[in-house]
Amino acid sequence: MNSFREIARDxxxxxxxxxxxxxxxxxxxxxxxxxxxxxxYGRKQxxxxxxxxxKVKYDSDISVFIDTRDSQLFRHERIKGAVSVPxxxxxxxAAAFEKHFQLLSQGKEVVLYCSGSGCGDSxxxxxxxxxxxxxRVIYIIKKGIPGWKDAGHPVSEGRNK
Amino acid sequence: xxxxxxxxxxxxxxxxxxxxxxxxxxxVLYGNSVSAVVRxxxxxxxxxxxxxxxxxxxxxxAVIVQYDLMPAAWASWPALVLxxxxxxxxxxxxxxxxxxxxxxxxxxxxxxxxxxIAINLARGNIxxxxxxxxxxxxxGIDETLSPLLIVRDLVLCGAFxxxxxxxxxxxxxxxxxxxxxxxxxx
Numbered sequence: 001m002n003s004f005r006e007i008a009r010d011x012x013x014x015x016x017x018x019x020x021x022x023x024x025x026x027x028x029x030x031x032x033x034x035x036x037x038x039x040x041y042g043r044k045q046x047x048x049x050x051x052x053x054x055k056v057k058y059d060s061d062i063s064v065f066i067d068t069r070d071s072q073l074f075r076h077e078r079i080k081g082a083v084s085v086p087x088x089x090x091x092x093x094a095a096a097f098e099k100h101f102q103l104l105s106q107g108k109e110v111v112l113y114c115s116g117s118g119c120g121d122s123x124x125x126x127x128x129x130x131x132x133x134x135x136r137v138i139y140i141i142k143k144g145i146p147g148w149k150d151a152g153h154p155v156s157e158g159r160n161k
Numbered sequence: 162x163x164x165x166x167x168x169x170x171x172x173x174x175x176x177x178x179x180x181x182x183x184x185x186x187x188x189v190l191y192g193n194s195v196s197a198v199v200r201x202x203x204x205x206x207x208x209x210x211x212x213x214x215x216x217x218x219x220x221x222x223a224v225i226v227q228y229d230l231m232p233a234a235w236a237s238w239p240a241l242v243l244x245x246x247x248x249x250x251x252x253x254x255x256x257x258x259x260x261x262x263x264x265x266x267x268x269x270x271x272x273x274x275x276x277x278i279a280i281n282l283a284r285g286n287i288x289x290x291x292x293x294x295x296x297x298x299x300x301g302i303d304e305t306l307s308p309l310l311i312v313r314d315l316v317l318c319g320a321f322x323x324x325x326x327x328x329x330x331x332x333x334x335x336x337x338x339x340x341x342x343x344x345x346x347x
Contacts, residue, residue, distance in 0.1 A: 010262030022245040
């Protein structure tokens with residue numbers, strides 16, 4: 001009986017020790033889990049960045065820039081190389097996602113922008129991406145295309161890319 | 162008369178062979194080099210299988226979700242802890258520390274995995290079991306759910322129970338500690 005108790009105690013010891021070690025590993029694991037609530041997780045997944053940070057991503061060619069404004073505004077003016085995924089209407093957005101699916105599944109970072117800090121288009125597209133089980137961090141240029149233009153970064157105008 | 166004599170000799174030989182067999186089992190259960198090798202091999206197996214899962218918690222959580230035994234949102238905690246438990250059991254068995262607890266825990270885990278596989282086989286689900294991840298070592302073993310996998314896990318469960326019932330473990334920390342204790346008494 002005593003020996004059984006001792007074994008049970010040791011088994012509990014192994015499980016507790018493993019749990020503590022696992023929690024420690026998770027804190028430093030590059031692909032560890034984020035242990036926060038669901039709403040908090042959504043906020044953690046979407047990160048606002050400055051125009052300068054966006055330019056670094058632009059230059060390193062590791063990101064896909066997505067214009068979330070109306071398609072007319074996109075045709076008029078856009079960040080050079082960006083693709084259009086309008087936040088509304090939903091059907092156009094879904095079609096645009098389908099069109100650019102290949103681009104999104106290449107493992108590149110997603111950088112969204114709209115008309116500035118007040119516009120909600122980027123957040124809407126970010127929500128739609130998360131609803132599609134997109135699990136990577138989504139970046140939003142806080143000052144949008146006006147901030148990008150003011151900094152003198154490359155912009156395309158007119159119909160052709 | 163002669164026939165009677167030869168059958169008696171044959172019977173004696175049979176008894177001797179059986180004695181030897183019983184002797185071997187007794188020796189293994191008492192603790193000899195065979196039981197030590199079994200313990201060390203099982204330890205290395207658990208250590209490797211746990212380690213590969215530690216490297217990819219997201220992948221292992223996807224495997225747990227496939228078994229469909231709990232809500233998908235709960236899968237991340239076992240995906241983190243189970244591989245570390247496997248590593249711990251592996252280390253404990255390898256170095257021979259808290260062997261009985263480690264082997265019993267491993268046997269219970271094997272029983273649990275067998276049950277999980279059996280349930281999914283009964284449901285008609287077929288996918289890679291994500292058991293030992295030996296493919297990562299270049300050992301191409303098919304780990305798709307099948308009755309053979311249940312047999313394999315039960316055999317492993319039996320092996321862990323064998324280690325559990327071994328009385329003395331040579332080449333182990335426990336044996337070394339006992340030896341030191343005896344030397345101190347002397």
